[in-house]
Amino acid sequence: xxxxxxxxxxxxxxxxxxxxxxxxxxxxxxxxxxxxxxxxxxxxxxxxxxxxxxxxxxxxxxxxxxxxxxxxxxxxxxxxxxxxxxxxxxxxxxxxxxxxxxxxxxxxxxxxxxxxxxxxxxxxxxxxxxxxxxxxxxxxxxxxxxxxxxxxxxxxxxxxxxxxxxxxxxxxxxxxxxxxxxxxxxxxxxxxxxxxxxxxxxxxxxxxx
Amino acid sequence: xxxxxxxxxxxxxxxxxxxxxxxxxxxxxxxxxxxxxxxxxxxxxxxxxxxxxxxxxxxxxxxxxxxxxxxxxxxxxxxxxxxxxxxxxxxxxxxxxxxxxxxxx
Amino acid sequence: xxxxxxxxxxxxxxxxxxxxxxxxxxxxxxxxxxxxxxxxxxxxxxxxxxxxxxxxxxxxxxxxxxxxxxxxxxxxxxxxxxxxxxxxxxxxxxxxxxxxxxxxxxxxxxxxxxxxxxxxxxxxxxxxxxxxxxxxxxxxxxxxxxxxxxxxxxxxxxxxxxxxxxxxxxxxxxxxxxxxxxxxxxxxxxxxxxxxxxxxxxxxxxxxxxxxxxxxxxxxxxxxxxxxxxxxxxxxxxxxxxxxxxxxxxxxxxxxxxxxxxxxxxxxxxxxxxxxxxxxxxxxxxxxxxxxxxxxxxxxxxxxxxxxxxxxxxxxxxxxxxxxxxxxxxxxxxxxxxxxxxxxxxxxxxxxxxxxxxxxxxxxxxxxxxxxxxxxxxxxxxxxxxxxxxxxxxxxxxxxxxxxxxxxxxxxxxxxxxxxxxxxxxxxxxxxxxxxxxxxxxxxxxxxxxxxxxxxxxxxxxxxxxxxxxxxxxxxxxxxxxxxxxxxxxxxxxxxxxxxxxxxxxxxxxxxxxxxxxxxxxxxxxxxxxxxxxxxxxx
Numbered sequence: 001x002x003x004x005x006x007x008x009x010x011x012x013x014x015x016x017x018x019x020x021x022x023x024x025x026x027x028x029x030x031x032x033x034x035x036x037x038x039x040x041x042x043x044x045x046x047x048x049x050x051x052x053x054x055x056x057x058x059x060x061x062x063x064x065x066x067x068x069x070x071x072x073x074x075x076x077x078x079x080x081x082x083x084x085x086x087x088x089x090x091x092x093x094x095x096x097x098x099x100x101x102x103x104x105x106x107x108x109x110x111x112x113x114x115x116x117x118x119x120x121x122x123x124x125x126x127x128x129x130x131x132x133x134x135x136x137x138x139x140x141x142x143x144x145x146x147x148x149x150x151x152x153x154x155x156x157x158x159x160x161x162x163x164x165x166x167x168x169x170x171x172x173x174x175x176x177x178x179x180x181x182x183x184x185x186x187x188x189x190x191x192x193x194x195x196x197x198x199x200x201x202x203x204x205x206x207x208x209x
Numbered sequence: 210x211x212x213x214x215x216x217x218x219x220x221x222x223x224x225x226x227x228x229x230x231x232x233x234x235x236x237x238x239x240x241x242x243x244x245x246x247x248x249x250x251x252x253x254x255x256x257x258x259x260x261x262x263x264x265x266x267x268x269x270x271x272x273x274x275x276x277x278x279x280x281x282x283x284x285x286x287x288x289x290x291x292x293x294x295x296x297x298x299x300x301x302x303x304x305x306x307x308x309x310x311x312x313x314x
Numbered sequence: 315x316x317x318x319x320x321x322x323x324x325x326x327x328x329x330x331x332x333x334x335x336x337x338x339x340x341x342x343x344x345x346x347x348x349x350x351x352x353x354x355x356x357x358x359x360x361x362x363x364x365x366x367x368x369x370x371x372x373x374x375x376x377x378x379x380x381x382x383x384x385x386x387x388x389x390x391x392x393x394x395x396x397x398x399x400x401x402x403x404x405x406x407x408x409x410x411x412x413x414x415x416x417x418x419x420x421x422x423x424x425x426x427x428x429x430x431x432x433x434x435x436x437x438x439x440x441x442x443x444x445x446x447x448x449x450x451x452x453x454x455x456x457x458x459x460x461x462x463x464x465x466x467x468x469x470x471x472x473x474x475x476x477x478x479x480x481x482x483x484x485x486x487x488x489x490x491x492x493x494x495x496x497x498x499x500x501x502x503x504x505x506x507x508x509x510x511x512x513x514x515x516x517x518x519x520x521x522x523x524x525x526x527x528x529x530x531x532x533x534x535x536x537x538x539x540x541x542x543x544x545x546x547x548x549x550x551x552x553x554x555x556x557x558x559x560x561x562x563x564x565x566x567x568x569x570x571x572x573x574x575x576x577x578x579x580x581x582x583x584x585x586x587x588x589x590x591x592x593x594x595x596x597x598x599x600x601x602x603x604x605x606x607x608x609x610x611x612x613x614x615x616x617x618x619x620x621x622x623x624x625x626x627x628x629x630x631x632x633x634x635x636x637x638x639x640x641x642x643x644x645x646x647x648x649x650x651x652x653x654x655x656x657x658x659x660x661x662x663x664x665x666x667x668x669x670x671x672x673x674x675x676x677x678x679x680x681x682x683x684x685x686x687x688x689x690x691x692x693x694x695x696x697x698x699x700x701x702x703x704x705x706x707x708x709x710x711x712x713x714x715x716x717x718x719x720x721x722x723x724x725x726x727x728x729x730x731x732x733x734x735x736x737x738x739x740x741x742x743x744x745x746x747x748x749x750x751x752x753x754x755x756x757x758x759x760x761x762x763x764x765x766x767x768x769x770x771x772x773x774x775x776x777x778x779x780x781x782x783x784x785x786x787x788x789x790x791x792x793x794x795x796x797x798x799x800x801x802x803x804x805x806x807x808x809x810x811x812x813x814x815x816x817x818x819x820x821x822x823x824x825x826x827x828x829x830x831x832x833x834x835x836x837x838x839x840x841x842x843x844x845x846x847x848x849x850x851x852x853x
Contacts, residue, residue: 007832011498013413013420020422020497026289027489030296031527037300038531038561042546044304045311050552063247070243078236081279088226127543137552144544192280199271203264207250299524299611307560313626
């Protein structure tokens, strides 16, 4: 497109700019924080208005599964952070291995989530099911929020996992390297956001007592 | 705000690299905090408001650990920390104003 | 070989064919794509407005049923707000001119920019699809208040998903602009040497980025209730519809600053050029944009004074609402001060800028009436509100958009429109606009409620005036559009700098080449508006 006669500005928007790339990702994370923030706000209000109901409803959740899931996610945050360190030190292979471990942890999280949700269905505790409709007012609100928030969170886990998988492929193809690792760094930032949201979801839903 | 370097740059220019040890240490702290919060809620006294406050406090410490170390905010340009503070403050403000409505009804 | 530089082809000529447009990465083409899409939707929504005014010409049923009327005003609002005003100045003129005014050749993320436009089109299709099936478009008003929005059989889900998608388009544009402003300014241009349009876009982008996600999740909650029965606002199970209103207005109030700030940025560009002197109080105007963005987050409750919200909260919101008027007033004073002793050239863009000041003044002052809790109780949900917001959004932001169109037209297309016809269109628009909306302020004070297709006989006379006004207004729109189209197709070729402006876009060809500049742009010495011959220039 640009031949040798075409003037190119030094501050061209078409150059690769690692700082811009990182800045863009951070700005996107801010939007995600406010997106979930809206749900957290609704949760806080309804919990304030229905304190006993929320406590009772929370007994349906399994604290140990929640704790294991928390540990799984925290570990996955460590592995992706280490993957970035590895690539920065030039060790692409280790970076790829650690990234795969992160994806493995993501899958583990989703499997445990699946078991948790299944047990709710088995107890008829899903909007539309009999037991659910018979629940007292505040408890239904708790479960609406539970399914909406953990569901939206799980969606972000999937997206994050796919993002990391794409980055692994690009490391293998030599497009993400020690000199140019923005994409890995950004996938890590996104993953940490997923972790951050769970750090708040866990005590608010599982540890009410 | 004035940029001294050209905008065509790679990521390797004199950037801090977190060590594996630092990440591992952060992970240990996070696990301990998690176990602590579970312990408090399972075996601790039944103090309604304090339970929420304690749980949120510990969650915030964990969140700070993730943000400062895993997300590298401690070593990055100050502007990212500034933005995070602004967004958190905004969220807290929304929360306070909405709660104000419900408390004073 | 030869001594003369080869002139670059304009960005229009760089590539040809439909695909080179809808898959373009050139910010200027994306700006024009937005212009055409936004223009079409503006005309559709304007037609809906004319239809409403026809129905309101006389009391009782004139043309359409009550239910249809509800759908018309809903669609009018949804299109005007989400498909016209919110994107308008940033997506069209921000995209086209921000990089050029910063002295760079594109935005930070060109592909994301194109994606934003595709999202816009997708959202538009979702919104328009509601006309085609089921019980037709939503009849809830553009505010989609629960519980009605959750219960009505009309196509709320599609409308709300449309708004969600359009919200993402807006967020990504804001993100792109923030990074562009931080990273791509030309060497020597610090934040305090940027044009004020850039400051306006910066402040706006922060609102787009931080406020839009809140309405995004709120609308998803509406969808969740309609589709999955997840009733988060259902009072029968302990939910609160007022919580919906809180979440909705936490975005929608800052949204009005998304509409107003870029428009004010336009005025800040036009006035120095047609006064041929530097802006009075550059920093005050720049920082007031940030102040408006900041304070704008704290006042949303003034839309909810009569909703059932607590009195204490209402008082707090009312107090804070008064504060947001202050930075706006600063701008108005500074614009007027800029004109004082300037070398005034009365051209169409300046007329639109002056009309902005006049209309926004009325809109802003009526806003103070609405912000005062005790007064608002009497005029909430009356035509006073309708008059107020049309004065700021149409008379303000809309007129600024038209002004920008006339100001930058020669730069974008390399041609000039017929100025006499443009002046005529302006007159029709200004007179028509005020004839349409001023009566509404009086009608509201007299007690005529909004969103009704019928009214009491005592309101008849002023409604006649308003409807006649709408015909003058629409004539003005048509004359303006035809004049601009004719100008674009066969107007006289325009020079690089027909208005003798001093910001960087006037240093390059009309239309600009693909990479915006064919040599390094030169910053004006002493400030972005430092006209060398002006009495207040920094020599």
